[in-house]
Amino acid sequence: MDLRMASAQQEQWGTKLGVILAVAGSAVGLGNFLRFPGQAAANGGGAFLIPYFAALLLLGIPIGWAEWAMGRYGGKKGLHSAPAIMGLMAKGAVGRYLGVIGVLIPLGVSFYYVFIEAWTFGYFLKYLAGGIGVDVSAPIADQAAAASTFYNTFTGNAGDGVLFSRDGMLTILSWAIVFAINIIFVYRGLSKGIEKFCSYAMPAMAILALIVLIRVLTLGTPDPNLPDQNVINGLGYMWNPDYSKLGSFQTWLAAAGQVFFTLSVGFGVIINYSSYLKRNDDVALSSLTASATNELFEVGFGGMITLTAAFVFLGLSGTAAAVATGSFSLGFATLPVVFAHMGALGNIVGAAWFFMLFLAAITSSLSMYQPAVALVKESLGWAHGKSTAAVAVLGTIGAFLTLWFTEGGSFWSTVDFWVGTLLIFVMAGVQIIYFGWVFGIERGWKELHAGASLQIPPVFKFVMKYVAPTYLIVVFAGFCAQNLGASVTASWATTGSRVGMITIGATLALLVLIVRAGEARWKRDGIDINDTQPAD
Amino acid sequence: MNAGGWITMLVSLAVVWGGTFWCFRRVLRTPQDEKAPPGLGP
Numbered sequence: 001m002d003l004r005m006a007s008a009q010q011e012q013w014g015t016k017l018g019v020i021l022a023v024a025g026s027a028v029g030l031g032n033f034l035r036f037p038g039q040a041a042a043n044g045g046g047a048f049l050i051p052y053f054a055a056l057l058l059l060g061i062p063i064g065w066a067e068w069a070m071g072r073y074g075g076k077k078g079l080h081s082a083p084a085i086m087g088l089m090a091k092g093a094v095g096r097y098l099g100v101i102g103v104l105i106p107l108g109v110s111f112y113y114v115f116i117e118a119w120t121f122g123y124f125l126k127y128l129a130g131g132i133g134v135d136v137s138a139p140i141a142d143q144a145a146a147a148s149t150f151y152n153t154f155t156g157n158a159g160d161g162v163l164f165s166r167d168g169m170l171t172i173l174s175w176a177i178v179f180a181i182n183i184i185f186v187y188r189g190l191s192k193g194i195e196k197f198c199s200y201a202m203p204a205m206a207i208l209a210l211i212v213l214i215r216v217l218t219l220g221t222p223d224p225n226l227p228d229q230n231v232i233n234g235l236g237y238m239w240n241p242d243y244s245k246l247g248s249f250q251t252w253l254a255a256a257g258q259v260f261f262t263l264s265v266g267f268g269v270i271i272n273y274s275s276y277l278k279r280n281d282d283v284a285l286s287s288l289t290a291s292a293t294n295e296l297f298e299v300g301f302g303g304m305i306t307l308t309a310a311f312v313f314l315g316l317s318g319t320a321a322a323v324a325t326g327s328f329s330l331g332f333a334t335l336p337v338v339f340a341h342m343g344a345l346g347n348i349v350g351a352a353w354f355f356m357l358f359l360a361a362i363t364s365s366l367s368m369y370q371p372a373v374a375l376v377k378e379s380l381g382w383a384h385g386k387s388t389a390a391v392a393v394l395g396t397i398g399a400f401l402t403l404w405f406t407e408g409g410s411f412w413s414t415v416d417f418w419v420g421t422l423l424i425f426v427m428a429g430v431q432i433i434y435f436g437w438v439f440g441i442e443r444g445w446k447e448l449h450a451g452a453s454l455q456i457p458p459v460f461k462f463v464m465k466y467v468a469p470t471y472l473i474v475v476f477a478g479f480c481a482q483n484l485g486a487s488v489t490a491s492w493a494t495t496g497s498r499v500g501m502i503t504i505g506a507t508l509a510l511l512v513l514i515v516r517a518g519e520a521r522w523k524r525d526g527i528d529i530n531d532t533q534p535a536d
Numbered sequence: 537m538n539a540g541g542w543i544t545m546l547v548s549l550a551v552v553w554g555g556t557f558w559c560f561r562r563v564l565r566t567p568q569d570e571k572a573p574p575g576l577g578p
Contacts, residue, residue: 016563016566017563017564020563045541045544046540046541046543046544046545046548047544049544049548053548053551232537233537235537235541235545236537236538236541238545239537239541239542239544239545240537240538240540240541241540241541241544282566285559285562285563285566286563288559289556289559289560289562289563292552292555292556292558292559293556293559295551295552295555295556296552296553296555296556298552299548299549299551299552300549300552300553300556303545303548304549453562453563453566454562
């Protein structure tokens with residue numbers, strides 16, 4: 001049985017809606033609710049949405065289309081891993097080995113993402129049991145200190161290895177539960193596992209987001225002594241436009257970066273997921289629908305909930321200070337203070353909020369293992385269960401390092417910068433350039449429209465070939481100029497960060513060896529890995 | 537919240553809610569492919 005036949009009998013999405021919800025679930029994550037509002041407020045408020053939607057149209061959506069089309073094309077040849085598919089696009093080994101990045105990113109990010117996912121689950125359990133111990137009768141500074149202390153203890157921020165003491169038991173337990181859930185659903189496979197989970201989790205997440213949004217928008221003016229701290233002014237903090245910021249390169253860079261990361265393009269997941277589509281399944285409308293769903297959660301919920309709630313209870317200076325401390329501190333140290341001020345409903349709203357974040361996180365993390373499972377299966381010829389077990393072992397090693405080197409998040413912030421940020425730019429650039437210039441934009445356009453339920457305006461052919469790569473290169477150059485120097489220094493500054501760098505190198509080496517074995521196997525099986533004959 | 541805030545917020549919400557609704561309506565109106573036969577799962 002050749003690889004194509006074996007593949008066809010092994011995995012396939014059950015429904016069109018299922019794959020859309022799975023991709024949208026992969027894209028919707030903590031950043032939609034925590035990172036987006038902070039970025040918008042710090043970069044011009046409502047004015048930020050101008051460069052944001054420009055980047056969505058010229059960068060995010062076109063690269064997403066290319067990635068969906070490339071993945072489905074790979075699937076037609078029975079190939080599902082990013083290295084194998086990029087080898088087809090590039091017609092050779094260079095693309096195949098660059099495609100390793102498309103497996104390294106989701107696997108490397110999973111090492112720490114499941115840990116952060118465990119925070120959401122642990123906080124959810126704490127709110128079900130009565131909250132995290134913020135006393136509203138105490139001065140506001142003491143409330144913030146109590147929430148921060150809980151956050152630092154729960155995340156092990158204070159020192160390496162502390163999670164393995166008695167204080168870290170809930171964190172370790174939360175991690176073990178969410179990791180097990182992830183592996184069980186990945187083991188169950190695409191249709192029965194990931195698709196089924198997302199088809200329930202995504203609507204549930206939307207309902208929870210709607211409940212929290214309604215509660216926040218009906219807060220009014222909770223403290224009559226502070227009439228300025230009301231919902232309308234809270235919305236104004238997020239949305240009042242400061243057009244002067246549009247003249248700053250930083251604003252355009254932040255908007256493009258936010259769009260880029262929120263859609264999961266260049267992450268290695270879409271190319272893998274879409275390879276399990278049927279030959280003539282639509283990709284044009286499906287890609288657009290998944291992106292639209294992500295934007296609904298980001299702008300429609302994230303842009304309305306987080307900062308509005310913080311402003312109503314903490315005021316202008318308190319909210320500005322919370323935004324300055326970063327996304328995680330905003331979500332896990334500031335919002336608990338807000339929930340404590342919501343009276344009897346506070347714990348229920350807190351539980352709903354953290355369970356919603358948990359669903360956002362798990363629908364993302366589920367997608368992070370699948371690309372590596374696919375690579376192991378088709379490179380080494382292992383069965384699904386054995387491949388899942390191998391990836392679970394790698395995930396456990398990565399997670400153990402994350403759980404040990406927690407001081408200041410040194411391990412995971414190093415992996416996050418190099419793998420979860422910088423390499424995403426590289427992978428997206430490689431994909432859009434190969435798609436437009438090597439596979440060929442005319443052929444790519446035809447492939448994109450095969451079985452399409454949507455005719456994409458022809459101007460996007462120009463956008464995909466010229467605008468998106470140029471836009472991406474400018475944004476990447478700006479990102480490197482702004483971050484690279486400090487990050488290189490920070491990446492070797494502590495034991496945790498050094499271990500992070502070694503882990504990245506070791507994982508990369510292992511994946512290259514697996515691709516090398518796969519290359520030999522595919523050649524032996526007579527697979528057209530350099531795309532000498534078009535799939536159609 | 538000033539007038540600019542209201543406008544950007546309402547336009548943005550209309551774009552994301554309207555866009556999502558439009559996409560899902562088109563997806564659901566397109567005939568769904570038949571499901572894979574039972575027994576061929578992973």
